[in-house]
Amino acid sequence: MVDGARCRGCGRCTHLCKRDAFAMELRQPRIVKNALRRIDNGLTELMK
Numbered sequence: 001m002v003d004g005a006r007c008r009g010c011g012r013c014t015h016l017c018k019r020d021a022f023a024m025e026l027r028q029p030r031i032v033k034n035a036l037r038r039i040d041n042g043l044t045e046l047m048k
């Protein structure tokens with residue numbers, strides 16, 4: 001059980017649950033998203 005008054009939601013404890021009952025969705029940083037988009041666009045061009 002997590003003490004909601006103390007938890008900061010950092011997600012560092014998510015690996016501790018053996019039943020996968022705790023998960024955290026992380027947002028992709030914009031720089032990563034843009035890099036992946038450029039790679040995807042490059043691959044699309046190569047496949048033409």
Ligand code: SF4
Binds near residue numbers: 012013
């Ligand atoms: S490790 Fe992070 S998410 Fe887990 S209980 Fe502590 S503050 Fe909350």
